[in-house]
Amino acid sequence: MKTKILLIEDNHNLSENVEEVLEMHGYELIAILTEAESAMQVIKESRPDLILVDIKLKGEKDGIELSEDIRKSTSIPIVFLTSSAGKDIINKVEHINPEGFITKPFTMEGLITSIELALSNSKNNAKTQLNKIGKPALLKPILYIRESGCLRKIVIDEIDWIKAEGTYTHLYVDGKQYTLRNTVKELIKNLPEGQFARVHKSYIVNLNNVDAINATALKINDKEIPVGKKYYHDFLKNINKTSN
Numbered sequence: 517m518k519t520k521i522l523l524i525e526d527n528h529n530l531s532e533n534v535e536e537v538l539e540m541h542g543y544e545l546i547a548i549l550t551e552a553e554s555a556m557q558v559i560k561e562s563r564p565d566l567i568l569v570d571i572k573l574k575g576e577k578d579g580i581e582l583s584e585d586i587r588k589s590t591s592i593p594i595v596f597l598t599s600s601a602g603k604d605i606i607n608k609v610e611h612i613n614p615e616g617f618i619t620k621p622f623t624m625e626g627l628i629t630s631i632e633l634a635l636s637n638s639k640n641n642a643k644t645q646l647n648k649i650g651k652p653a654l655l656k657p658i659l660y661i662r663e664s665g666c667l668r669k670i671v672i673d674e675i676d677w678i679k680a681e682g683t684y685t686h687l688y689v690d691g692k693q694y695t696l697r698n699t700v701k702e703l704i705k706n707l708p709e710g711q712f713a714r715v716h717k718s719y720i721v722n723l724n725n726v727d728a729i730n731a732t733a734l735k736i737n738d739k740e741i742p743v744g745k746k747y748y749h750d751f752l753k754n755i756n757k758t759s760n
Contacts, residue, residue, distance in 0.1 A: 518544040519635065522564040524582065525597060526550040526574050530620070534568070537624045543631070552577035556585060559592070566634060568618075570597045571605065583612045593638035595630060606738065617728060626730040632755050633726060659706055661687070661696055670694070672707060676736045678720040691737070713754045716744040723754060 521543050525531045531548045538545050546562045549555055552573050559567070567586065571579040583594050593615035598605055600619070615634035618627060657672045670689055679686040680700040687694040696703065700720060704712065714720045715734060719741050728735045731748055735741070743751065 518542060519566065520544045520546050520562065520564045521631070522546055522549070522555075522558060522562070522567045524549045524552065524555055524567065524569040524573065524579065526570065534627065537627055540624075541628050551575035552579070552582035555582055556589075559586065559590065564592060566593045566595065566615075566631060566638075568595050568597055568631075571609070572599075580609055580612070583609070583614065587612055591638075593634045595634045603738075623730065629729050629752065629755075632752070633729065636755055637724075657708060661694055663694060668694070672711075673722070673724065675707075675712075675722050676725050676739075677722065677741055678703065678712070680718050680720075688739075710754070713747075713751050715747050715751050716742050 569579040595616040660667045685696045
């Protein structure tokens with residue numbers, strides 16, 4: 517069964533391009549809407565798997581107000597289309613917790629990758645919520661690192677990315693940097709298999725924390741990480757694995 521996508525975008529040329537790209541990659545575009553007013557009825561009747569919505573829409577409601585309505589009645593993943601993804605925009609939509617952003621103009625690869633990431637993140641979040649409701653809480657995997665003569669506990673899920681620098685390895689955890697006198701090869705043995713992926717000769721990222729990616733870079737918490745050309749396609753395969 518094809519993944520169903522609803523597009524809400526008032527730029528006719530852009531909508532046609534998106535429709536063509538989605539069809540080429542096996543997605544079903546169930547409708548293209550140019551305003552927010554009819555969206556809730558379409559969502560109720562067709563139940564899309566993902567919604568692409570432009571932040572700036574003509575009419576009484578913009579994309580942010582529409583997304584607030586969507587969040588009240590459904591958990592369908594939302595990906596914003598925007599001409600600007602700076603801090604001001606992020607602050608305006610932070611409470612909606614969208615599954616992704618696509619900044620205009622975007623490439624075909626960037627569009628499909630953002631959609632795949634959003635679907636993957638939504639599935640992972642749903643599984644997490646199910647575990648919270650239906651099962652006893654599991655202990656989060658942890659890692660101990662030596663810092664200032666003490667052992668510091670690091671929750672592995674909170675590691676955003678890892679940077680290799682000679683004989684040193686830097687961990688970036690929730691906005692903080694920790695430096696280890698270990699090689700990445702030694703460190704990776706202690707991390708859950710399948711959760712981390714190399715995207716550059718110097719960088720390994722936590723797949724669960726990636727917000728957006730294109731062929732040259734990815735974003736985690738608004739920080740940009742370079743993506744090496746030879747690692748890009750393997751990274752996409754890892755994303756597809758987590759989506760299954």
